[in-house]
Amino acid sequence: MGRLLISAAMLLLGAGTAVADANLQKLIEDPNQWVIQTGDYKNQRFSKLDQINKDNVKDLQVAWTFSTGVLRGHEGSPLVIGDIMYVHTPFPNTVYALDLNNEARIIWKYEPKQNADVIPVMCCDTVNRGVAYADNKIFLHQADTKLVALDAKTGEEIWSVVNGDPTKGETNTATVLPVKDKVIVGISGGEFGVRGSLTAYNIADGSLAWRAYSMGPDSDILIDPEKTTHLGKPIGKDSGLNTWEGDQWKIGGGTTWGWYSYDPEENLVYYGTGNPSTWNPAQRPGDNRWSMTVMARDADTGVARWFYQMTPHDEWDYDGINEMILTEQDFNGETRKLLTHFDRNGFGYTLDRVTGELLVAEKYDPKVNWATEVVMDPNSDQYGRPQVVAEYSTEQNGEDVNSTGICPAALGSKDQQPASYSPETGLFYVPTNHVCMDYEPFRVSYTAGQPYVGATLAMYPAGDSHGGMGNFIAWDNVKGEIVWSIPEQFSVWSGALATSGDIVFYGTLEGYLKAVDAKTGEELYSFKTPSGIIGNVMSYTHNGKQYIAILSGVGGWAGIGLAAGLTNPNDGLGAVGGYAALSDYTALGGQLTVFALPN
Amino acid sequence: MVSSGLQAGAEEAYDKALVAVAYSEDGRYFTEDDVPTYNVQEDGTIDWPTYSGFRRYHSECHVCHGPEGEGSTYAPALKKSALDMDYYDFLDVVTNGRKKVNASENSVMPAFGTNPNVMCYINDIYVYLKARGTDAVARGRPRKKEGKSDVIREEENACLGG
Numbered sequence: 001m002g003r004l005l006i007s008a009a010m011l012l013l014g015a016g017t018a019v020a021d022a023n024l025q026k027l028i029e030d031p032n033q034w035v036i037q038t039g040d041y042k043n044q045r046f047s048k049l050d051q052i053n054k055d056n057v058k059d060l061q062v063a064w065t066f067s068t069g070v071l072r073g074h075e076g077s078p079l080v081i082g083d084i085m086y087v088h089t090p091f092p093n094t095v096y097a098l099d100l101n102n103e104a105r106i107i108w109k110y111e112p113k114q115n116a117d118v119i120p121v122m123c124c125d126t127v128n129r130g131v132a133y134a135d136n137k138i139f140l141h142q143a144d145t146k147l148v149a150l151d152a153k154t155g156e157e158i159w160s161v162v163n164g165d166p167t168k169g170e171t172n173t174a175t176v177l178p179v180k181d182k183v184i185v186g187i188s189g190g191e192f193g194v195r196g197s198l199t200a201y202n203i204a205d206g207s208l209a210w211r212a213y214s215m216g217p218d219s220d221i222l223i224d225p226e227k228t229t230h231l232g233k234p235i236g237k238d239s240g241l242n243t244w245e246g247d248q249w250k251i252g253g254g255t256t257w258g259w260y261s262y263d264p265e266e267n268l269v270y271y272g273t274g275n276p277s278t279w280n281p282a283q284r285p286g287d288n289r290w291s292m293t294v295m296a297r298d299a300d301t302g303v304a305r306w307f308y309q310m311t312p313h314d315e316w317d318y319d320g321i322n323e324m325i326l327t328e329q330d331f332n333g334e335t336r337k338l339l340t341h342f343d344r345n346g347f348g349y350t351l352d353r354v355t356g357e358l359l360v361a362e363k364y365d366p367k368v369n370w371a372t373e374v375v376m377d378p379n380s381d382q383y384g385r386p387q388v389v390a391e392y393s394t395e396q397n398g399e400d401v402n403s404t405g406i407c408p409a410a411l412g413s414k415d416q417q418p419a420s421y422s423p424e425t426g427l428f429y430v431p432t433n434h435v436c437m438d439y440e441p442f443r444v445s446y447t448a449g450q451p452y453v454g455a456t457l458a459m460y461p462a463g464d465s466h467g468g469m470g471n472f473i474a475w476d477n478v479k480g481e482i483v484w485s486i487p488e489q490f491s492v493w494s495g496a497l498a499t500s501g502d503i504v505f506y507g508t509l510e511g512y513l514k515a516v517d518a519k520t521g522e523e524l525y526s527f528k529t530p531s532g533i534i535g536n537v538m539s540y541t542h543n544g545k546q547y548i549a550i551l552s553g554v555g556g557w558a559g560i561g562l563a564a565g566l567t568n569p570n571d572g573l574g575a576v577g578g579y580a581a582l583s584d585y586t587a588l589g590g591q592l593t594v595f596a597l598p599n
Numbered sequence: 600m601v602s603s604g605l606q607a608g609a610e611e612a613y614d615k616a617l618v619a620v621a622y623s624e625d626g627r628y629f630t631e632d633d634v635p636t637y638n639v640q641e642d643g644t645i646d647w648p649t650y651s652g653f654r655r656y657h658s659e660c661h662v663c664h665g666p667e668g669e670g671s672t673y674a675p676a677l678k679k680s681a682l683d684m685d686y687y688d689f690l691d692v693v694t695n696g697r698k699k700v701n702a703s704e705n706s707v708m709p710a711f712g713t714n715p716n717v718m719c720y721i722n723d724i725y726v727y728l729k730a731r732g733t734d735a736v737a738r739g740r741p742r743k744k745e746g747k748s749d750v751i752r753e754e755e756n757a758c759l760g761g
Contacts, residue, residue: 126705442658444658451662452716456654559672560674
């Protein structure tokens, strides 16, 4: 009898979540709303709206603005569900619900109480990449790793759960991804020796569903040694242990602070893992699996179907956390389910997302020099591995040696700032960094909750180029080629948005919102917002009219690294200080700017 | 032009006695108040601790305070703090941390007291920042440096090994 009752309850619960899931899918497919940070499960960041198009975008005007009241770096974007816009902020992670029917009047405001001690544990600013919506709830994953489910209508807390321990350096900057009856969350802290994990909580009550670590025993990393594959072959036993020396996997890094995608047909969640700790490669011999890895996991159980480690034994801090963009495209005469990823290491990867087969790996910045190529021959013992250039190997050059002229710099050819894909042009629009570095690793010791870095870096714009620190490019992921490239003075640190209006939007660190022609890259519109842009462009409609919205508020790693300008120690005296300082162009301040065509 | 004007201003903004070398011991330099300071020779050669401070600063401090003590959107310019703050106050803030959390600021310096990667090199970081504050050492990687003395090496090993 008892068993029958439980089964009945489970059936009911299952039915409820299935309905919630279908509703969310429907909302995601509606171009008038923007319900999760990535726009859709595929992370395409493509809007089917076309009222604003390449012919009339020049007339775009500011419709309204909203100050967030917070000065730190503003990443992510607002959401729009129905007639309500949700705006989040960096620490203290305030969330506002704005009434679009009533001149953006504040319906509710949620401000969590967080211990300020979390602030300095967040490497590189207290950014937060935004809230997500599902099942009439707004999900906020705070800096201190508390995950809160808020009633979307009232802002009341429905449940909360704590995902990590900030006193050990575990923090959060990422958004979350609602999938079916679960919400998927990641963790930050690679610079503090945190062992990364991806965790699923049940949407109904916040209880833990599964957690998959990036390294450690097979039971922790949730693999089946016989069935989970790496480049088509079973991974085998203890891969997360025997690629590390001793117990180093326990402080191994591989954090999961980027973006998450989902393929409902395969029921797979895709994401990437970050750098192994420390930045001194000599202190952690081995391939350091599964740091720097693209992961495909079953959404219900967390068990991995396949992994692909892009940068075995990292020597440059090339975190693999950037977004995985899912597409269905023609590849050599066959329609395939693809996954495209622009890695920090400067290679643009195209994989078969069902099997994990590597299809394309080409440099998306011609200045990338740390590796000559990624071996594509499945019969080679180097299959899938980057061929490291000795001159730029901080491992081969050794501790206490300064390796110079490495491209890209540690911030990568691209960091988390997400690219966009237009199914209409078949092109990817990618915000990039054009920065190189010197890197000197040295010995460090681990203390819980303290930085665990172990390298000195100097960064500077790529040499023999246009002198700027960024490019905004269009990329063909089948050919592995740049189609066009727009030079930018600073790294492009804003997420892009392509639309059916044949245009692509992005923001710049000086604070410009720009619109360019999706086919040619020709600039069609530019407007300087109050502060530098590290947020992501989104679009929605209200009362039948299309709007474009962007968060300004300079900060993040860009604000730290570029505020005072960069110097190239190899340029000789006199050139020092010769590069633009971001602080000459913009100042702190969080603001939302919403654009529309004139009535 | 502008930068030379700024440098002239910076030179007047501090008391020479804060940085003037009174004596040296085992490759380290001190003011007459026994406070660590930097030493730059005429050909630009800097003392080992200042060079060591350059390396350690860019490992431990850079991620918040920006390159070369210049400050960032996130945290203040330490090249100024090293001149504006008393040496013992500087040690206190690094060791125990400091919070400025209010309506307009949420700036929190963590306590590094238990972190050997910082505390074993705290004087090195201090003298590097002082040298940056007076512009005695330019931005970028210092080119010439004195060797590491045996005493410094032994004390470093003892500090990290503990």
